[in-house]
Amino acid sequence: MKKLMIGNEAIARGAYEAGAKVATAYPGTPSTEILEIFSRYEGVYAEWAPNEKVALEVGCGASMGGARTLVAMKHVGVNVAADPLFTFSYTGVNGGMVLVSADDPGMFSSQNEQDNRGYGRFAKLLVLEPSDSQEARDFVKEAFELSERFNTPVMLRITTRLAHSQSLVEEGERVDIPLKPYEKNPAKYVMLPGFARLRHVEVEKRMAALAEYVENSSMNRIEWGDRKVGIITSGIPYQYVKEVMSEASVLKLGTVNPLPENLIREFAAGVDKLIVVEELEPVIEEQVKSWGIDVQGKDILPCISEFTPELLEEKLLGQAVEEVFTLSTPIPPRPPLFCPGCPHRGVFYVLKRMRLTVCGDIGCYTLGALNPLAAMDSCICMGASIGTALGIEKARGEEFARKTVAVIGDSTFVHSGITGLIDVVYNQGTSTVIILDNGTTAMTGHQEHPATGRTLSGNDTIRLDLEQVCRAVGVNRVRTVDPLNLEELRTAVEEELAVGEPSVIIARRPCALIPQADLEKKTYYVDTDKCKGCKLCVKIGCTGIYWEEEEKLAYINPNLCVGCGLCPQVCKLDAILAREA
Template identity: 55%
Template sequence: MKQLMLGNEAVARGLYEAGVRVISSYPGTPSTEMTEYASAYREMYSEWAPNEKVAAEVAAGASIAGARSFCAMKHVGLNVAADPLYTASYTGVNAGMVIGVADDPGMHSSQNEQDSRHHAIASKLAMVEPADAEECLQFTKMAYDLSEQFDTPVLLRLTTRISHARSLVETGERAEKDLKDFPKDPQKYVMMPAMAIKRHVVVEERMKKLSEYAEDCPFNRVEDNQAEIGVITSGVSYQYAREALGDGANYLKLGLVNPLPARLIRDFCKKCRKVYVIEELDGIIENHCRVLGLDVTGKELFGLLGEFSQSTVREKILGRSAETMEVEAQLPGRPPVLCPGCPHRGIFFLLKKLKCNVSGDIGCYTLGALQPLGAIDTCICMGASVSALHGMIKARGAEFAGKSVAVIGDSTFIHSGITGMIDMAYNKGIGTIIVLDNSITGMTGHQQNPATGYTITGDPTVAVNLEALAGACGFHRVRVVDPYDLTGCEEAIKEELAAEEPSLIIARRPCALLKQVKHNPPLKIDSEKCAGCKSCMRIGCPAISMKEGKAVIDFTLCVGCGVCEQLCKFGAIQAPEGGKAR
């Protein structure tokens, strides 16, 4: 049956049809939907892991135990999973294991434009890259056969435009795979030096065999249109090139992007007067061609930054720009903002008011760096807020600690903030950590995490008690505050900043977008009392604006959180019946 599917959805279908049994992932855009869609197939066990390292280890364990397994992550998550990834290359697999990784050219939701093909090369693992949803399904299934044929985990690389584009997919039936016997083979699976040094030999031999396989494998194909120019490409760049150049070029479409073929590329180039290499981000294919002594045109034309498009390819190769129409219009800017009623807003307002140095982290709350809140000073990677704060304080001393905090979400805290907290307590730090606990993994679309009390399928489970955890790690000062209560939060922050020991503040209030959250009626402005002072505008709530010198509240956006009401010195912000919002 043919269906329209997202690339990520098609990967999930491929997992189902390939007979996968165990899936463990950590959500990260643009990879999240692979696991979300897979969790709907109850023939497969799916879970959200605390982080990508754990997810990769769960998948590796399931593979060794005899079950086909999978884990998914975004490109920066692959960094977190690198430790087990590189060693799993040495151990190989029992049943097939595939790691889905989604890169994000253009940084639509990421802190860098990392090219995950480097990880494939460095870890000496096969990597396949589909170019549409149909290939997402087929390549996923084929990757398991490849994994078992060559005794290796296989990386499945997508990019944002493949993950989140829809195309027709031909679905099939599930191929049930019996559990393989669990092997007692320490020479293969116990990676201590004496065993690992022998397994390195196996890895190099495997790469030679994979290189031979790449020359004539079903992942790679040549489209010979008897043209003078040739294009070597992969993934979404193939789609751009095909649409821009049509039959005016020959194509070598590479689906196995590590290892790359040699003879296949040489033979292709011989038939073309000029060859272009079109690949987003780094020049992996281009450099391979140059090592082979081939004269190709690539990054000097297309560059290393951002996404490509059909227009990019057409302009760079054919010199033709797309027709455009200019329209004179003055449109207001639409910067990203925290949602109306977001429980993080009040905390950031207070941190700016108190002139705190704020070590930030990855999540919705990173928007606290933008004006008018403008409260975050640093943001490096998942969990870095806590560790970086500890480093800052060790560098600058107690006076700096008295005006500095780390902010981190509940899911990110579970992911990699706990170890930073342990480091702070163990090494006698005096930092203040604020966990912005909105009871969900917000930025990637409301996934559960170990602190919410629910599994990926919504089943009740144990929830990590953050207060007890902090105490067990050596934090004796732990308190919970309501982020809608500005006065209470301000007092708590001041008191903990003054303490000469590490402290944890948990600002706990569910995400305003959660379906089960019941909101208060929207607030309204008494225009006669409004002085037009714009104090309410300082929190950057999209429900509040100014009109004819007076504040107005959009009742379709307001959730009655009452934060703005606490800022108005004139009592102009009121609940509909004239009472208090809170």
């Protein structure tokens, strides 16, 4: 019987059935579940790498070693892994290698919405794009075959909607693929200029062979309908096209790099008007135009944000959604925020009170940029906080560094913060770095990392000691504090900012959502006789605390309070008291 699966599960399933033996990744929404699910199969090896570059390099080695290998990451992770990717395109594979790029149109959980099909053209890779979970499973299996047949890494490009929507999948059995023999072959794998020049010739031959192959691939198909309009589409937008324009002729592409030029010409010749519906950049459209074919696309549809069926109805059919129900009051927005008991809340409360310049980073704590704490000045990419703090110091002088901190999570620090810290020490910066060590990769759903001391499979391993790492790179001032002890934290920040040398404060307390948090068995309540309605507690932005406008008093919801003890520390009237749960 068919089984409901999110796209990510179907990808893991497809890789398992294809005989993949090794899988590597760094967690990143919307790709994370692929490795979590793959790791549960018998007879496979799966790991969280410290970052995407290492993940891909481990993947390169596993492929050279003869195993079918799956590597998964979010779209911006491919930027981190781009260096090995471009050159692995030259060497080609031994065991088949599939790289999943999980793009995020609409930026549900990302800092940009880049379209990684562009990488396919840039790095000269075969790129496949499935449009539901069944295709995700089928295409991954096909991708391993094609990777070995054409001696290329294959990119499977998916989007958030594919990754996180469920549809029915027909499963198959795992095929047992023996390891390919490993043979020393420097001309293929040592990319010295002399060898790389020869490999580039092979890459161009491969792309020519792939261009021929995709013309007849069953992953591309024409669905003839009404010939007045022909739609070229791929991925999830195909589903929206079928939903709102069931009569139209459709060319559904499963191979989005290289494109099947002859098939597209045949389709174009068979319809009066040709439109490309693609999320998000005009990757197909511009190539079709370059062949002298009259086609529309980004003149009608946006290159900003995720598509929807109603967007296509509006832009392609001129039908606007009619409002049926009208409400009398505006609906306040509901932005995401720190959970009750979150250790990050204490840090951003202190940083805001101290009015510091805060160079931020990627993780749950990026929410520290939003109200009511709104304490963060910048967030660029994974690991950027420390480099940006040093850059600000070099631009504005050491005085400015006395009121600037870099804030970075534990998993992010290991991902790419360590090199930034080395730069601070090496180039004699004086930055104060706060590592928010909550003992997990929280934002993506609590994955292990080197500093948790456990692997993806949950096995104990050697724990990366953050204090030792910081000292080893040359930071003399390293101290550890509890982020929910406001006085201790504030004192540490004040003292470390005051000194003219690099320092690291490790703000350590487990994420409130993991078992290690070992929350206290008590909740807090407001003594309404003492509360004067000053709202100081309300301003820490805890969902457990609410304001009663009529009484002008704060209250604590005992169902949400986890007893973290932050709000009693901000109350100047001692009006917040503990109660055993």
